[in-house]
Amino acid sequence: MKEECMWKQWARTAWLKEGDLNTQAEEVDQALKQMAPLTAPRPDGMSLIFYKTYWHIVGKDVTTMVLNALNSSVVHESLNPTFISLIPKINNPKRVFDFRPISLYNVVYKLISKVLVNRLKKILSNLVFESQSAFLSGRLISDNVLVAFETLHYLKRKTQGKLGFMALKLDMSKAYDRVEWVFLEKIMKKLGFTDKLGLLKKAEANGDIRALVGRAKKQSFAYIKERVWRKLHGWKEKLLSQAGREILIKSVIQAIPTYMMICFKLPKGLIKELEMLIRKFWWGYDGNIKKVHWVKWERLCDDKGKGGMGFKDIEKFNDSLLEKQVWRMINNLDSLCHRVFKARFFPDCSILEAKESTIGSYAWKSILSARDVIQKGMVWRIGNGSSVRIKEDKWLPVQSHKYVVSPMPTIELGARVNTLIKAETATICGIPLSTRLPRDQIIWGLTPSGTFTTKSAYKLLVSHASTNLTGTSSLAQENKFWKDLWQLRVPNKIKHFAWRACNSSPPTMVNLQHRHISVLDRCKVCKTQPEGELHALWSCSKLAEWCPPDAYIFKANFNATVFKSENLVGLVVVIRDWCGEAIGALYTSVPLAQIVVELEALACRRVMQFAKKIGLTQVIFEGDSFTVIQAIQEGSFDVLPYGHVIDDIRVLALDFQFSVFTHVSRVCNVVATH
Numbered sequence: 205m206k207e208e209c210m211w212k213q214w215a216r217t218a219w220l221k222e223g224d225l226n227t228q229a230e231e232v233d234q235a236l237k238q239m240a241p242l243t244a245p246r247p248d249g250m251s252l253i254f255y256k257t258y259w260h261i262v263g264k265d266v267t268t269m270v271l272n273a274l275n276s277s278v279v280h281e282s283l284n285p286t287f288i289s290l291i292p293k294i295n296n297p298k299r300v301f302d303f304r305p306i307s308l309y310n311v312v313y314k315l316i317s318k319v320l321v322n323r324l325k326k327i328l329s330n331l332v333f334e335s336q337s338a339f340l341s342g343r344l345i346s347d348n349v350l351v352a353f354e355t356l357h358y359l360k361r362k363t364q365g366k367l368g369f370m371a372l373k374l375d376m377s378k379a380y381d382r383v384e385w386v387f388l389e390k391i392m393k394k395l396g397f398t399d400k401l402g403l404l405k406k407a408e409a410n411g412d413i414r415a416l417v418g419r420a421k422k423q424s425f426a427y428i429k430e431r432v433w434r435k436l437h438g439w440k441e442k443l444l445s446q447a448g449r450e451i452l453i454k455s456v457i458q459a460i461p462t463y464m465m466i467c468f469k470l471p472k473g474l475i476k477e478l479e480m481l482i483r484k485f486w487w488g489y490d491g492n493i494k495k496v497h498w499v500k501w502e503r504l505c506d507d508k509g510k511g512g513m514g515f516k517d518i519e520k521f522n523d524s525l526l527e528k529q530v531w532r533m534i535n536n537l538d539s540l541c542h543r544v545f546k547a548r549f550f551p552d553c554s555i556l557e558a559k560e561s562t563i564g565s566y567a568w569k570s571i572l573s574a575r576d577v578i579q580k581g582m583v584w585r586i587g588n589g590s591s592v593r594i595k596e597d598k599w600l601p602v603q604s605h606k607y608v609v610s611p612m613p614t615i616e617l618g619a620r621v622n623t624l625i626k627a628e629t630a631t632i633c634g635i636p637l638s639t640r641l642p643r644d645q646i647i648w649g650l651t652p653s654g655t656f657t658t659k660s661a662y663k664l665l666v667s668h669a670s671t672n673l674t675g676t677s678s679l680a681q682e683n684k685f686w687k688d689l690w691q692l693r694v695p696n697k698i699k700h701f702a703w704r705a706c707n708s709s710p711p712t713m714v715n716l717q718h719r720h721i722s723v724l725d726r727c728k729v730c731k732t733q734p735e736g737e738l739h740a741l742w743s744c745s746k747l748a749e750w751c752p753p754d755a756y757i758f759k760a761n762f763n764a765t766v767f768k769s770e771n772l773v774g775l776v777v778v779i780r781d782w783c784g785e786a787i788g789a790l791y792t793s794v795p796l797a798q799i800v801v802e803l804e805a806l807a808c809r810r811v812m813q814f815a816k817k818i819g820l821t822q823v824i825f826e827g828d829s830f831t832v833i834q835a836i837q838e839g840s841f842d843v844l845p846y847g848h849v850i851d852d853i854r855v856l857a858l859d860f861q862f863s864v865f866t867h868v869s870r871v872c873n874v875v876a877t878h
Contacts, residue, residue: 357565447696498709589622
């Protein structure tokens with residue numbers, strides 16, 4: 205055993221001195237796996253997905269090149285060319301300062317830098333002072349925000365005494381771009397890095413490398429609403445589809461206030477205004493014409509697997525972000541942020557027992573407001589049992605209940621687990637204990653890893669607010685239905701229409717009457733039955749008036765639908781076979797720049813192009829514009845404003861073995877009208 209330990213120590217010394225080639229090759233493999241595969245191509249024209257796909261072929265050569273650069277401190281000049289992409293920071297940029305430069309290096313160059321970064325990560329937290337909380341694993345920039353905010357709040361309140369304090373604000377712009385390399389080199393040597401800093405010197409030669417919230421809290425955060433409004437106002441003219449609006453709301457709009465919500469609880473009035481802006485954007489409000497909000501906001505915030513759209517409830521999301529600060533103060537006891545707040549507000553207890561303070565800043569009060577949810581989701585992991593109360597705390601390894609439920613008349617309130625409980629012997633014996641008896645640890649009971657996540661906290665808040673009393677079996681079936689709907693391999697607009705139909709939100713006569721928009725609820729087509737979703741889409745008797753063609757002949761319906769509020773026209777095409785089965789459908793939008801009859805001609809030409817593309821040769825084309833059909837049949841189009849389009853249609857007709865153009869009523873063309 206002694207000899208074995210000696211050899212291990214010698215091997216470790218040799219590795220530190222000379223490096224282990226296998227380990228270094230693994231470092232390159234690990235760096236490649238950590239990089240996103242679909243980033244923009246570099247000057248060599250190769251994206252990362254190429255290297256990941258063919259790594260079994262090129263991996264050995266690439267690894268050798270990377271290791272040679274690391275060991276020799278010489279990067280081949282062919283790897284150094286870089287694309288510089290300038291991303292505008294503002295609208296109408298005029299100066300270089302108005303752009304954000306993004307450097308696109310070659311993949312091999314990125315691998316070299318990634319290996320170096322991974323090596324530095326292991327020791328960087330020991331080298332960088334604790335007051336620097338950004339850009340380091342395990343630290344959050346919000347820690348600095350909270351400490352600075354609390355410090356300024358203290359200075360603001362200190363109005364008595366002879367001893368005064370002051371705060372000095374340093375604004376370091378582009379600090380990483382203005383590093384003095386001589387200074388950096390000497391610092392790294394002082395920290396114990398090797399004198400072999402060739403890559404650093406090479407980089408030097410190439411040059412590669414609201415302060416306070418007052419009483420008017422809503423006004424202090426008003427800029428958030430302005431940013432959201434500007435973003436929505438900039439996109440409302442882009443003719444986004446419902447699916448496009450969904451992506452914009454989730455990825456951009458609801459992310460705008462996130463940075464502030466990590467440290468502060470937004471006023472409820474501001475939250476309602478933000479949600480109102482989002483709702484109006486979702487339903488297509490343009491400032492002049494009010495749109496009906498067909499589905500409640502609470503329903504839109506439900507998970508997509510439960511029938512909603514998966515939008516964030518801003519207030520609950522705000523609370524879940526603040527809970528992360530509580531969790532960090534429970535588990536990061538050595539952090540500067542925890543030490544500052546503990547010394548000021550809870551010197552003799554944990555944050556869970558801290559009392560509300562009138563002298564605390566708004567940030568501290570915001571954090572305290574999030575403690576309740578942490579207490580609902582936290583579970584004690586038993587170490588020595590001296591910190592966990594038997595009756596009051598959650599510590600049993602049982603999924604249905606974490607509290608002790610057996611009657612214990614002889615156990616006093618506040619008694620600790622280390623006194624043992626006879627009534628729960630079987631359960632307690634199932635708790636895995638450490639032979640070292642470490643201190644008791646709070647873990648998060650809603651994730652398998654025991655680590656707190658904002659996502660799990662948000663789900664906990666949503667579940668507690670839910671009033672859904674549906675049975676377990678029916679709820680499971682409903683969830684499966686919604687999951688299957690969103691996984692359909694159809695265009696997103698079809699999924700969104702199906703979602704609206706299943707949520708009783710299409711503008712049927714029944715829905716219009718329910719919202720006091722229409723007096724009658726009768727179907728305008730059949731005029732006999734109330735027009736609900738099922739009637740409009742399936743059971744209306746007039747839908748059966750469509751006459752199928754002869755065998756092996758297809759029928760194509762086309763129509764142009766005008767959306768004046770959005771200043772566009774939808775060209776709709778539906779093709780069915782002789783059995784009435786739809787074999788193809790198409791929707792495209794064009795600007796509203798022509799009269800309706802011209803748009804009908806465009807729709808007719810589009811259906812012919814579509815039918816030809818999918819290989820049909822015998823087709824009957826049906827439309828509800830008599831003027832267009834007559835012009836095609838009679839050939840009288842020379843002087844028509846859209847005569848060239850009619851000419852295109854007649855030329856396309858020559859490509860079909862059999863083609864007929866028929867005028868039908870809007871009732872018979874309803875499949876293309878809707």
